[in-house]
Amino acid sequence: MSAVGVALLGAGNVGGGVIAALGAGGSRYTATVGRPLELRHVLVRDSARARPGIGAAAVTTDIATVLGDPAVAVVVEVMGGEEPARDYIARALAARRHVVTANKEVMAKHGASLLALAEQHGVSLRYEAAVGGGIPIISPLSRDLLANELTAITAIINGTTNYMLTGMARDGVDYAQALAEAQRLGYAEPDPSADVEGIDAAYKLAILCGLAFHVAVAPEDVARSGITRLGARDFRYARELGYAIKLLASGRVVDGGLVASVQPTFVALDEPLARVDGVLNAVQIEGDLVDRVLFEGSGAGPGPTASAVLADVLDIARDIVVGRPPGAAVTPRPVAVHAPGAARARYYLRLTVVDRPRVLARISGVLGDHEISIASVIQAETDEHARTAELVITTHQAPGSAIAAALEVIRVLDVVVEVGNVLPMVGGARA
Amino acid sequence: MSAVGVALLGAGNVGGGVIAALGAGGSRYTATVGRPLELRHVLVRDSARARPGIGAAAVTTDIATVLGDPAVAVVVEVMGGEEPARDYIARALAARRHVVTANKEVMAKHGASLLALAEQHGVSLRYEAAVGGGIPIISPLSRDLLANELTAITAIINGTTNYMLTGMARDGVDYAQALAEAQRLGYAEPDPSADVEGIDAAYKLAILCGLAFHVAVAPEDVARSGITRLGARDFRYARELGYAIKLLASGRVVDGGLVASVQPTFVALDEPLARVDGVLNAVQIEGDLVDRVLFEGSGAGPGPTASAVLADVLDIARDIVVGRPPGAAVTPRPVAVHAPGAARARYYLRLTVVDRPRVLARISGVLGDHEISIASVIQAETDEHARTAELVITTHQAPGSAIAAALEVIRVLDVVVEVGNVLPMVGGARA
Numbered sequence: 001m002s003a004v005g006v007a008l009l010g011a012g013n014v015g016g017g018v019i020a021a022l023g024a025g026g027s028r029y030t031a032t033v034g035r036p037l038e039l040r041h042v043l044v045r046d047s048a049r050a051r052p053g054i055g056a057a058a059v060t061t062d063i064a065t066v067l068g069d070p071a072v073a074v075v076v077e078v079m080g081g082e083e084p085a086r087d088y089i090a091r092a093l094a095a096r097r098h099v100v101t102a103n104k105e106v107m108a109k110h111g112a113s114l115l116a117l118a119e120q121h122g123v124s125l126r127y128e129a130a131v132g133g134g135i136p137i138i139s140p141l142s143r144d145l146l147a148n149e150l151t152a153i154t155a156i157i158n159g160t161t162n163y164m165l166t167g168m169a170r171d172g173v174d175y176a177q178a179l180a181e182a183q184r185l186g187y188a189e190p191d192p193s194a195d196v197e198g199i200d201a202a203y204k205l206a207i208l209c210g211l212a213f214h215v216a217v218a219p220e221d222v223a224r225s226g227i228t229r230l231g232a233r234d235f236r237y238a239r240e241l242g243y244a245i246k247l248l249a250s251g252r253v254v255d256g257g258l259v260a261s262v263q264p265t266f267v268a269l270d271e272p273l274a275r276v277d278g279v280l281n282a283v284q285i286e287g288d289l290v291d292r293v294l295f296e297g298s299g300a301g302p303g304p305t306a307s308a309v310l311a312d313v314l315d316i317a318r319d320i321v322v323g324r325p326p327g328a329a330v331t332p333r334p335v336a337v338h339a340p341g342a343a344r345a346r347y348y349l350r351l352t353v354v355d356r357p358r359v360l361a362r363i364s365g366v367l368g369d370h371e372i373s374i375a376s377v378i379q380a381e382t383d384e385h386a387r388t389a390e391l392v393i394t395t396h397q398a399p400g401s402a403i404a405a406a407l408e409v410i411r412v413l414d415v416v417v418e419v420g421n422v423l424p425m426v427g428g429a430r431a
Numbered sequence: 432m433s434a435v436g437v438a439l440l441g442a443g444n445v446g447g448g449v450i451a452a453l454g455a456g457g458s459r460y461t462a463t464v465g466r467p468l469e470l471r472h473v474l475v476r477d478s479a480r481a482r483p484g485i486g487a488a489a490v491t492t493d494i495a496t497v498l499g500d501p502a503v504a505v506v507v508e509v510m511g512g513e514e515p516a517r518d519y520i521a522r523a524l525a526a527r528r529h530v531v532t533a534n535k536e537v538m539a540k541h542g543a544s545l546l547a548l549a550e551q552h553g554v555s556l557r558y559e560a561a562v563g564g565g566i567p568i569i570s571p572l573s574r575d576l577l578a579n580e581l582t583a584i585t586a587i588i589n590g591t592t593n594y595m596l597t598g599m600a601r602d603g604v605d606y607a608q609a610l611a612e613a614q615r616l617g618y619a620e621p622d623p624s625a626d627v628e629g630i631d632a633a634y635k636l637a638i639l640c641g642l643a644f645h646v647a648v649a650p651e652d653v654a655r656s657g658i659t660r661l662g663a664r665d666f667r668y669a670r671e672l673g674y675a676i677k678l679l680a681s682g683r684v685v686d687g688g689l690v691a692s693v694q695p696t697f698v699a700l701d702e703p704l705a706r707v708d709g710v711l712n713a714v715q716i717e718g719d720l721v722d723r724v725l726f727e728g729s730g731a732g733p734g735p736t737a738s739a740v741l742a743d744v745l746d747i748a749r750d751i752v753v754g755r756p757p758g759a760a761v762t763p764r765p766v767a768v769h770a771p772g773a774a775r776a777r778y779y780l781r782l783t784v785v786d787r788p789r790v791l792a793r794i795s796g797v798l799g800d801h802e803i804s805i806a807s808v809i810q811a812e813t814d815e816h817a818r819t820a821e822l823v824i825t826t827h828q829a830p831g832s833a834i835a836a837a838l839e840v841i842r843v844l845d846v847v848v849e850v851g852n853v854l855p856m857v858g859g860a861r862a
Binding site: 017021024025028029032034128134135136139140143144145146147148149272275287288289290291292293294295296297298303304306307308309310311313314315318319321322324325327328 | 448452455456459460463465559565566567570571574575576577578579580703706718719720721722723724725726727728729734735737738739740741742744745746749750752753755756758759
């Protein structure tokens with residue numbers, strides 16, 4: 001009974017999780033597949049470091065060694081980063097190896113061409129682990145929800161920022177303190193920009209939108225704003241208004257075009273996503289038949305990521321054993337990508353204004369000029385010394401472009417000291 | 432471009448949903464599959480009734496007509512009930528037709544033998560719609576979570592009872608009122624026993640446990656108690672203690688054996704399942720790699736069910752078009768099925784007792800004799816006229832068998848008027 005040969009590219013945190021899971025699950029996996037999985041090579045940057053659990057697998061720093069071994073059927077890429085990961089995946093596919101990757105950046109930027117390359121060479125390219133860690137989401141979108149005309153994806157897909165936002169809501173701390181705490185615990189990187197600026201979430205959203213709406217979405221198509229401007233006061237107002245603040249990744253079909261964004265968003269407390277706390281991820285999908293489905297779980301970490309990686313490996317290995325060819329890809333249908341201003345939402349505006357009469361009248365006048373109507377106003381925290389006041393306005397539904405245009409005017413009013421934050425709102429009262 | 436022929440067995444609520452979805456999604460489905468789907472036959476009990484949307488499909492009452500048409504590649508069974516559905520499925524498989532079914536009863540009782548029959552004839556038998564309506568759950572268990580050693584399934588998989596329990600919690604009404612309301616709205620059948628006695632949920636749980644734990648689980652292996660004994664007072668005590676009451680379907684591996692039950696359960700309010708309200712369903716799965724994942728959505732209705740049915744049809748049709756054979760089934764591993772008493776839980780006990788001194792001492796003495804320790808006691812609602820009092824006791828972790836044995840003794844104590852309800856508790860304080 002010959003084994004199914006596997007090579008692992010990358011032996012960091014996730015690679016270690018895959019190695020450990022292969023060790024722990026060995027006999028079960030053999031029973032599932034019908035043949036053993038054999039880890040034949042582990043490609044690393046530094047071959048001198050000791051790596052427990054690798055067993056008989058040869059540690060190498062050379063991709064040519066891996067692809068020169070005819071017994072390798074499946075290449076697992078868990079190195080992360082754009083290059084050389086993309087290059088290695090492309091070379092593995094061209095060498096007719098099935099590839100399983102956890103690489104959101106490569107799939108977001110190069111997914112379409114790599115999937116075409118896989119199809120051309122009659123092999124599979126699978127990437128369940130690229131989004132949502134252990135939560136099955138790529139496979140449900142690719143297959144289980146395929147009968148639906150999907151209309152919206154709304155997701156919390158960055159655990160680092162969700163951990164920070166949960167802490168800010170709970171402890172009343174500002175962004176800087178929440179970041180320091182997350183870094184201390186290892187949830188945030190020393191350079192946190194990929195997480196806090198929404199770059200990581202935008203990669204993942206581009207992948208999800210591509211699958212859900214059958215459209216090529218580049219990461220640049222995702223309008224993106226990070227969490228760095230959020231202050232403790234925004235969370236106080238959110239609670240007062242009945243909302244949580246979440247970094248929401250959102251893709252929606254509006255007037256036949258896709259609007260995709262990653263931005264901090266007021267989420268009404270009765271929405272399921274408002275209660276997704278800490279490092280958890282969740283993806284909510286809306287479709288014509290299914291209404292809403294929600295998938296929730298651990299979005300990162302060696303165990304959950306290994307779960308997704310090995311699900312893909314096992315599926316490929318089972319097909320190899322019975323000689324079943326890769327499934328056909330779904331042909332994309334053309335969907336336009338709209339500018340984010342096309343989407344309508346209610347908005348939360350926090351402004352610092354001069355504390356004198358008729359300020360609100362002037363601001364609401366500008367909003368009215370842009371056909372934006374006000375739902376509620378909170379005037380709070382007058383600073384008697386500076387003679388300023390804080391004004392929190394929530395609006396009824398308005399196009400993002402109208403809000404942006406109104407803010408251009410408001411920003412330069414002589415009564416406005418600063419535009420603090422402007423965030424969309426979802427759920428709760430409809431208008 | 433020849434079509435993929437489909438036959439539909441059953442044109443009720445779900446069948447109507449499938450017909451409507453096939454009509455609405457036609458051109459998309461053709462693009463997805465690479466060939467059109469053609470609905471060729473609709474098998475009904477009464478061919479005289481008018482059925483909109485069927486188009487050119489021939490309405491028939493004879494399964495032989497359907498299986499005699501060589502152009503039928505996929506048979507969709509949405510009749511419900513055990514017979515003749517099981518017989519028709521078996522005949523379709525034996526005639527080398529792929530089968531998609533939404534039938535939980537048939538799959539729970541006969542799934543293993545029908546799946547073997549499908550494999551023997553080289554065709555697929557798919558049943559995503561049998562559990563959780565539009566929520567992808569069969570496919571994630573069959574494939575996406577396969578790398579895990581799964582340890583527990585905890586689910587709300589009956590929308591009728593969840594709707595009733597949500598109403599009882601919100602409105603403070605008793606079981607009979609909640610049932611009448613659900614029947615008035617069409618959420619509950621005139622004979623509600625399959626829902627309120629947990630029979631429907633037990634079928635679904637048997638299917639989920641079979642997949643998750645690779646074990647043959649018969650519906651009789653599921654310990655089952657319904658919601659008919661729940662009163663408004665149980666919900667009051669639950670809220671006071673920080674819990675919701677849900678009809679939980681639970682399968683767990685305990686000491687290498689499976690314990691499966693469907694029973695009303697106290698669920699701590701900070702558990703995700705406590706917030707699954709109304710007709711929603713949710714399935715929570717725990718595994719060694721993935722920790723916890725939760726799937727939530729509409730568990731019934733023509734749209735969600737059609738979503739699941741057609742996902743299976745599309746997947747099969749795509750394989751047919753490219754000549755891809757059915758995937759290999761995972762070989763079951765032997766797992767014993769334990770009696771439910773083997774599982775440990777905390778318990779809620781509501782007793783009506785004689786209102787006199789030392790009653791609590793006697794009851795706690797009996798619990799102590801069975802090594803059950805008390806976590807909290809609420810003595811409430813003294814009925815001065817009847818000279819009785821209500822006693823609510825929560826326990827620390829104890830085996831279900833110990834609770835049952837202690838109750839045998841408590842039930843016949845002269846100070847005990849009635850044992851009101853005894854329910855397990857999940858989440859919240861651990862002990």
